[in-house]
Amino acid sequence: MSADAGPALSDLPSLKVALQSLGVVADKRFGQHFLFDLNVCRKIVRNAGVGVGDTVVEVGPGPGGLTRALAEGGADIIAIERDARFLPLLEEIAARADGRLRIVHGDALEIDEQALLADRGAHLVSNLPYNVGTPLLMKWLLGPWRPLSLTLMFQKEVADRLVALPGRSAYGRLSVIAQILCDIRTVMDLPARAFTPPPKVDSAVIRALPLAARPDEAELSALQSLTAAAFGQRRKMLRASLRAFGGASLCESIGIDPSARAETLPPEAFLALTRAWRKTQGD
Numbered sequence: 394m395s396a397d398a399g400p401a402l403s404d405l406p407s408l409k410v411a412l413q414s415l416g417v418v419a420d421k422r423f424g425q426h427f428l429f430d431l432n433v434c435r436k437i438v439r440n441a442g443v444g445v446g447d448t449v450v451e452v453g454p455g456p457g458g459l460t461r462a463l464a465e466g467g468a469d470i471i472a473i474e475r476d477a478r479f480l481p482l483l484e485e486i487a488a489r490a491d492g493r494l495r496i497v498h499g500d501a502l503e504i505d506e507q508a509l510l511a512d513r514g515a516h517l518v519s520n521l522p523y524n525v526g527t528p529l530l531m532k533w534l535l536g537p538w539r540p541l542s543l544t545l546m547f548q549k550e551v552a553d554r555l556v557a558l559p560g561r562s563a564y565g566r567l568s569v570i571a572q573i574l575c576d577i578r579t580v581m582d583l584p585a586r587a588f589t590p591p592p593k594v595d596s597a598v599i600r601a602l603p604l605a606a607r608p609d610e611a612e613l614s615a616l617q618s619l620t621a622a623a624f625g626q627r628r629k630m631l632r633a634s635l636r637a638f639g640g641a642s643l644c645e646s647i648g649i650d651p652s653a654r655a656e657t658l659p660p661e662a663f664l665a666l667t668r669a670w671r672k673t674q675g676d
């Protein structure tokens with residue numbers, strides 16, 4: 394290091410040592426399972442495809458493994474952490490990130506990303522707390538803020554549901570809504586032992602790119618109601634599960650077999666059913 398250079402990211406102690414020196418133990422209430430292996434964190438950042446010139450929102454930086462990898466890659470980072478115990482560790486990363494790391498202490502479920510970003514486009518890259526992973530994803534898929542891309546770690550079972558195709562047991566309402574709104578795929582699988590403390594289940598990273606052609610808000614709201622009915626009784630035929638929406642006649646009006654079951658229908662068929670139903674309502 395030259396005499397006038399500030400501290401470098403590479404000067405930081407290992408994540409394990411940094412956490413131990415703070416005396417912080419994982420709190421299950423906040424879904425805390427940490428990634429100590431920086432190479433795994435760097436791989437997530439590579440999969441996210443973010444770097445110099447990109448703004449990234451990271452939810453739940455915790456001790457900051459992924460944050461360090463994002464900072465190394467050159468991105469501008471806004472890190473939202475609910476647990477104040479991690480703030481000193483995050484400040485140490487910020488001191489080495491040339492002003493590219495802003496730390497926000499707060500609950501990501503409550504935060505208004507648009508206000509935070511002030512019209513700047515941003516990518517999401519996060520190892521999400523599992524207990525609020527799905528509500529956070531719904532907020533980002535359906536809410537007013539549109540991330541440029543989403544690279545997110547979920548428990549494997551949730552990741553499988555997001556990418557599942559019709560006919561698979563994991564295929565359901567979450568698959569339909571996610572796939573109507575995004576091009577989505579799994580980019581990494583991680584065993585439970587990759588985390589400290591290890592969770593009970595394995596994990597996977599998904600990457601989602603929001604599609605430009607997006608149903609409007611009224612259609613999305615109706616799609617949520619219709620898929621809730623269809624998958625609420627997934628073993629029933631559509632004529633029965635969609636009775637409140639017009640059942641057999643709704644299906645037949647757009648050439649869908651009323652004796653089919655929800656799990657066999659592709660996402661676009663649910664959108665077509667939703668649009669046909671809205672027409673019957675005069676919308």
Ligand code: SAM
Pocket residue numbers: 423424425426427428429452453454455456457458459473474475476499500501502520521522523525
């Ligand atoms: N990114 C770190 C890593 O990979 O090692 C930690 C990931 S840990 C699975 C989830 C993190 O999210 C924890 O630091 C936890 O405190 C934080 N968290 C939990 N609920 C949150 C919320 N509602 N808003 C913001 N952060 C939250």
